[in-house]
Amino acid sequence: MLLIDCPYCGPRPEIEFTYGGEAHRARPADPAALSDEEWAGYLYLRRNPKGRHAERWRHAHGCGRFFNALRDTVSDAFLATYRVNETPPPPTIGPEAAA
């Protein structure tokens, strides 16, 4: 089970959270102007990276708020968590963390 550091409540076990998929995806401002290809891209294409992944979590059984996390999808280690209106911070742990 993952230990997730909610930016509002602190570290809590994974079962208090629900996963919200890839982060930083903005709904197109004018969907009607998009081609079918572009709209399908917005709906269905995800980065699905093997490595660093920015993703949303919701502290469903805590504060109830959405926040973002950077996680390494190979080790499952969280590199950072941050609020939705913030840009991803540099990783705080792992090989990419600043010394």
Next chain:
Amino acid sequence: MPEPRDRTRPAMQRFSFLSLIGHALRGHAGWQQQWRTPEPRPAYDAVIIGGGGHGLGTAYHLAHDHGMRNIAVLERGWIGGGNTGRNTTIIRSNYLFDESAALYDHALQMWERLSRTLDYNVMFSPRGVMMLAHTHHDVQVLRRHVHANRANGIDNEWLTPEAAQAFCPPLNIAPTLRYPVLGAALQRRGGVARHDAVAWGYARAADALGVDILQNCEVTAIRRDADGAVSAVETTRGTIRTGRVGIVAAGHSSVVAAMAGLRLPLESFPLQALVSEPVKPVLPCVVMSNTVHAYISQSDKGELVIGAGTDAYVSYSQRGGLHVTTETLAAICELFPTFRRLRMLRNWGGIVDTTPDRSPIIARTPVPGLYINCGWGTGGFKATPGSAHVFAWTMAKDAPHPINAAFTLERFRDGALIDEAAAAAVAH
């Protein structure tokens, strides 16, 4: 026309009762190597990336059905070491939609004769797959499946709780359960097979037809020529020129496709499974419950093979959280009180690539010479022979087989989803 057999190599030994006696009398010293360990050639007519059941099967069908002998299967680790060796080996074809039913039943019909086809005992055991209904909604959905399946010529029948228990005696049908058994859908032709034997049987049969199986050979790049067509793959064992590449890389499909600049509508999740200590035969069929999320069958070794759920998050870690398996075990213990004192021996995870509609993609891609067979999600093993057959057809003819014609990459753009995900209570 198939090319004549390479006369420099001995013919594949056939397995039979007589050959078994003969080899036993000679102290089992004369068994042939099951497949070669060749060095990569500089060029192949086609390359399959991924040495699981689907990839090896594709190579076998390319060689056997389409006469393409100068082909290679590139496997990063060892063959059958990914999801082929990690799944719970359940085989069934009781899918709701016509397209899925045709695809999975094509596979099931091939399973029924696969041991004979490959001259390799894949231990296909059609012991029946029983899917439990625990709520009024489950009952309606599963009965709808029964009717839809029968309209498609696929066997499926509705059982009362008493009939379900008669078919599977250890099942607890007490009405006091939190999720009582209200009935079950039974596909008698469904069952299990031996996963390793599927990989080994296909590898042996493909090798005998001249296919090079290159293990410990990780693809690091896919090269394209000035027209954008595939021209070569870079591997940890050198550059291999080829104009035709099939990606059959399961959970890593996105990673491999990205090497050719192709994005896929996939997300990769860990799916967990576990086995108990071996016991004498106690569970005569496969039992699945989507509502309480538990799949269980008993292997021929006697272990109870239990399928748990996927973890919620994208991952390539092949582990997953213990709370997922704990929840499944709680459900198993309620449905089968006799199993409560069993100890679990091993648990593991596999990385499954899921599409938005939970149906696979078996198709050409916008990149000339690049073909993709992915998106099998949590239920690819059951489709292995059918998937391999139609994907080989697609690669050989550069056009889909009628059975996989609907399983395109473009269906997401065109809105022609095969939405088994929305066909509630379908486990994959």
